[in-house]
Amino acid sequence: MSRPREFEPEEALDRGMKLLWARGYEATSLDHLLAAMKLSKSSFYETFGSKHDLLIASLKRYIETVLGQLARDLEIGSARNAIVRSFERMVLRDGTAQNGCFVQNCAIELAQRDPEARQIVSEGLQRLEDGYHRAVLRGQERGEFDRDRDARVIARFLLTTLNGLQVLARAGFDRKELKRIVNLSLKLLG
Secondary structure (H helix, E strand, C coil), X not given: CCCCCCCCHHHHHHHHHHHHHHHCCCCCCHHHHHHHHCCCHHXXXXXXXXXXXXXXXXXXXXXXXXXXXXXXHCCCCCHHHHHHHHHHHHHHCCCCCCCCCXXXXXXXXXXXXXXXXXXXXXXXXXXXXXXXXXXXXHHHHCCCCCXXXXXXXXXXXXXXXXXXXHHHHHCCCCHHHHHHHHHHHHHCCC
């Protein structure tokens, strides 16, 4: 008979995700993970498999929780206000740029050499793009945005702008400058 778990796997996963998010995959050792997750080596391997398996589970969790919530928030209220909120949440709030976006970080660090991570990163970015697409379509239907523009291209532009702004924020660009870029992006919607 196996011993009952003395920890909550979801809580341990969240702690592991936060560490991978903050440090990056390569810079995070198993010892770092065990300490942050408050697990023994055997509990880690029994529950999560390998460090790579934990990364994949963490990416999926981030996409479901952070990007999923962001995509759901894009469905609330006016399309313009929803898009502004998404930029504020991911870029313009004080302190949020410290670790950047976990999906973006993994795209930069791993996507070129890890096909499984690349696939999940791509799915996460597509989920967010789809959220922007629905918001743009809603804005076009309600007369908030120019109806003659391709909503899918605009959605991809918003996703690209968001990712670029996150990089600038991490590089220490002033919030006022970032806000000016957001405002210009919204003007392009019509």
